[in-house]
Amino acid sequence: MSQDRIYAQPHGAVKDFAFDEQVADVFNDMINRSVPGYTTILHTLGKLAPRFAKSGTRIYDLGCSLGAASLAIKRSVDIEGVELIGVDSSAAMISRAERQLGAYKGKVAVSLKEADIRDIAIENASLVVLNFTLQFLPPEDRDALIGKIYNGLRPGGLLLLSEKLVFEDNAINDLLCELHWDFKRDNGYSELEIAQKRTAIENVMRPDSPQIHLKRLGEAGFSHSQLWYQCYNFASLVAIK
Numbered sequence: 001m002s003q004d005r006i007y008a009q010p011h012g013a014v015k016d017f018a019f020d021e022q023v024a025d026v027f028n029d030m031i032n033r034s035v036p037g038y039t040t041i042l043h044t045l046g047k048l049a050p051r052f053a054k055s056g057t058r059i060y061d062l063g064c065s066l067g068a069a070s071l072a073i074k075r076s077v078d079i080e081g082v083e084l085i086g087v088d089s090s091a092a093m094i095s096r097a098e099r100q101l102g103a104y105k106g107k108v109a110v111s112l113k114e115a116d117i118r119d120i121a122i123e124n125a126s127l128v129v130l131n132f133t134l135q136f137l138p139p140e141d142r143d144a145l146i147g148k149i150y151n152g153l154r155p156g157g158l159l160l161l162s163e164k165l166v167f168e169d170n171a172i173n174d175l176l177c178e179l180h181w182d183f184k185r186d187n188g189y190s191e192l193e194i195a196q197k198r199t200a201i202e203n204v205m206r207p208d209s210p211q212i213h214l215k216r217l218g219e220a221g222f223s224h225s226q227l228w229y230q231c232y233n234f235a236s237l238v239a240i241k
């Protein structure tokens, strides 16, 4: 897997960030060096998946990228009769995910679809994963997606929702952003790379506050929801139907 050097040279006018071939090629390196807690969250997904997966049900990985969350599920769920559906709107991501997941033999049947997660049906789900995907949907489409997930989950089913966060308190928001940029510096990104990536994602990735996430989950019908992990301005929540 190649190193992310996408924003290493001056770009002049920085284009909006897109999940194209260039990004897909370096995505594993990019997400590991950019998202504090990414490995911890996937490790914990490997603990959650066998607790919630049931034979005769489906698991959805929405915005699956290269299939890292699907792989964590496939590795940890050792029962027959579970169907894992990975969905991503990027053709570049789906073709690489096919290769990565095909190489691992397990009991869970995996099918990958190139589709918009706003357009697919969600049915008979024991587990739904939104690992850093909701933040890329237009804010006005987020309530409907969480509602569709709630309706598609079986009673007792789990939603794992990981997101970058924004904080209502400006002093706290600035401090946690600074700590995230320190994390990126420590992982070898230059000031130019950090600044250009920031411009590129400004219009395409709009984080919500923890309060907005919990309110949205409650309004969708989830009566149990909790933030279970946070590192700086990155977090993961669980919600149980």
Ligand SMILES: Nc1ncnc2c1ncn2[C@@H]1O[C@H](C[S@+](CC[C@H]([NH3+])C(=O)[O-])CC(=O)[O-])[C@@H](O)[C@H]1O
Binding pocket: 019, 031, 062, 063, 064, 065, 066, 067, 068, 069, 087, 088, 089, 090, 093, 115, 116, 117, 118, 130, 131, 132, 133, 136, 137
């Ligand atoms: N409307 C949409 N429909 C389908 N896919 C979408 C949509 N919008 C964005 N995506 C897809 O959501 C993914 C978000 S990355 C997820 C990481 C992964 N979950 C992981 O566990 O490694 C997170 C990040 O880059 O910060 C990309 O692959 C997009 O193509």
Ligand SMILES: O=C(O)C(=O)Cc1ccccc1
Binding pocket: 030, 031, 034, 035, 164, 197, 198, 201, 205
């Ligand atoms: O890189 C960043 O600054 C982020 O906020 C996380 C991220 C990771 C991968 C793609 C887009 C954003």
